[in-house]
Amino acid sequence: MSKNDYNNLIKALDDMNKCLFCVECHQFCKNPVTLSKCFHLICSEHFQDLSRCPKCKVSLNDCTTWSNDKLNDAVDAANNLSTMFELSKGNTSCYSVEESPVNKFTESLPDTPLPNVEASKRTPAAKQDILNNSTISLASNVSKSGKTTEKRNDKGETALHIACRIGKADIVAKLLSEGASTNTKDNAGWTPLHEVVQNGRQDLVKLLLRHNTLVNVPGQGNETPLHEAIRYNQIAIAKDLVAHGADIDARNCKGETPLSLAMPEIKAVIKDIAEKRFITEDSLDSDFIRRQTELDYEDVKVFCVRSILTKLKVLAKNHSNLHIEQKFSNKVTHLIVDAKDGICDSSLEVLQGIVNNLWILTTKWVTASSDDNLASFEEYEVLGVGTTTYRGPKNARYNKYKQLPGIFNGCHFYFHNFNTKYKISDKIEVTKAILSKLVTDAGGVVLRRAPNPESIPEAEKLVPYHAQRDGKLYNCSHYIIYKDMYEPLYNMAHLKALPIGWLIECIEKYQLCEPW
Numbered sequence: 001m002s003k004n005d006y007n008n009l010i011k012a013l014d015d016m017n018k019c020l021f022c023v024e025c026h027q028f029c030k031n032p033v034t035l036s037k038c039f040h041l042i043c044s045e046h047f048q049d050l051s052r053c054p055k056c057k058v059s060l061n062d063c064t065t066w067s068n069d070k071l072n073d074a075v076d077a078a079n080n081l082s083t084m085f086e087l088s089k090g091n092t093s094c095y096s097v098e099e100s101p102v103n104k105f106t107e108s109l110p111d112t113p114l115p116n117v118e119a120s121k122r123t124p125a126a127k128q129d130i131l132n133n134s135t136i137s138l139a140s141n142v143s144k145s146g147k148t149t150e151k152r153n154d155k156g157e158t159a160l161h162i163a164c165r166i167g168k169a170d171i172v173a174k175l176l177s178e179g180a181s182t183n184t185k186d187n188a189g190w191t192p193l194h195e196v197v198q199n200g201r202q203d204l205v206k207l208l209l210r211h212n213t214l215v216n217v218p219g220q221g222n223e224t225p226l227h228e229a230i231r232y233n234q235i236a237i238a239k240d241l242v243a244h245g246a247d248i249d250a251r252n253c254k255g256e257t258p259l260s261l262a263m264p265e266i267k268a269v270i271k272d273i274a275e276k277r278f279i280t281e282d283s284l285d286s287d288f289i290r291r292q293t294e295l296d297y298e299d300v301k302v303f304c305v306r307s308i309l310t311k312l313k314v315l316a317k318n319h320s321n322l323h324i325e326q327k328f329s330n331k332v333t334h335l336i337v338d339a340k341d342g343i344c345d346s347s348l349e350v351l352q353g354i355v356n357n358l359w360i361l362t363t364k365w366v367t368a369s370s371d372d373n374l375a376s377f378e379e380y381e382v383l384g385v386g387t388t389t390y391r392g393p394k395n396a397r398y399n400k401y402k403q404l405p406g407i408f409n410g411c412h413f414y415f416h417n418f419n420t421k422y423k424i425s426d427k428i429e430v431t432k433a434i435l436s437k438l439v440t441d442a443g444g445v446v447l448r449r450a451p452n453p454e455s456i457p458e459a460e461k462l463v464p465y466h467a468q469r470d471g472k473l474y475n476c477s478h479y480i481i482y483k484d485m486y487e488p489l490y491n492m493a494h495l496k497a498l499p500i501g502w503l504i505e506c507i508e509k510y511q512l513c514e515p516w
Helices: 003-019 044-049 069-084 101-107 124-134 159-165 169-177 192-198 202-209 225-231 235-243 264-276 281-295 306-318 348-355 364-368 392-401 432-441 500-509
Strands: 032-035 041-043 065-067 300-304 322-324 334-337 359-362 412-415 478-482 495-499
Touching (some): 032 044, 032 069, 041 044, 159 169, 159 192, 169 202, 192 202, 192 225, 202 235, 225 235, 235 264, 281 392, 300 306, 306 322, 306 364, 334 348, 348 359, 348 392, 348 432, 348 500, 359 364, 359 392, 392 500, 412 432, 432 500, 478 500, 495 500
Parallel strands (some): 300 322, 300 334, 334 359
Antiparallel strands (some): 032 065
């Protein structure tokens, strides 16, 4: 067998093993059972002690399990194969087992307890199994020189995510000192702060909060770290989060707030802290936004109006970070448009730029830039769309920086009778496909059939994240969008019938606007 074939065999074995590992203890499943709510595998002995799936965090209320004898046989077979290849684990690259970056990394880890692993199993080999099989090896995210990257694994996790989850304080501190982002979301929406809160590591919570960590970033189901702290009864952590600006009234997708989840005695405590705190969310966000703005200069991909294309090409020759895109695509980071006194007209390109959180600049940015220096984005950002009160571009950009859901998160749309092109204005002509793209890019869901107000599916009974508190849309999950005339008129708490102009205004303002 060639070395390449051998490496492929080991990799295939590792991939198979991951499918048969318990999502709680990260070892081969013992008496494996399948969770009926999410179909993840778990050792039968862990089920009765869990309120949520350790992998996807779905609630296990009313969850059942089932077993399968063939699954038991598969686990036994995989375990035997792994034993046969035990001496070759880690030899899927040019490194020997002793030289493997994983081994070098795990040897440097302090002997603090690993989560959900018996004391007898806290060996160097167990450390490597936890890192390799639980998610990924941190070695893939830390270069040989020790410099941190934001490289992610197939679950979207960075090295900081993993170090936080397995509770390695010294590694967390090292990654933070090297500039690791504390606000990166993995594919499930969890940040490093979510990870340490769920594990009850107050020391790591305090460490992350000292490194420009946003405390109100919603994860899966729009659960904030404070939701998690209250849900898992991490009261000391909850106090720290609230003192640092956490929103006690933030709603998850079911409308639950940390305050509503808290026990009565805890409610009084966190309300008191929230009223007396001197650190505000805005004060923390402003510094983070400034840092994110600086990063946007590193790779500028521009789509522009034709009138300034020649000048822009000259600039691109003198600035290696400036690139011109020939088409408006998901590669574009900056849209340049004509504007008067900082106000641009609404157009499909502008609407697409807003829902994709782009910088939308006036053409004056190009003329103000020189061969030696690119002008400030903020100075030449459009002030509004049609009017200064429609500040969608900046609102959308700030929303992205703060890692918040799109403006239509929690909203389901049905487009009534948009089977042909419909002209809204001289510059905006839409089809159902165009409207659907705008809505989905802004975090919404498009329905194929008109919703039945008396029979909304349970999975669609969500609350809109951006609805104004105590507003008319506070619990409105479904919207039927009509053209100029809209009949029949639905005006229920959970279902509204609204004109296309309302939808366009929401995008132009990047707000879930109150119905007219």
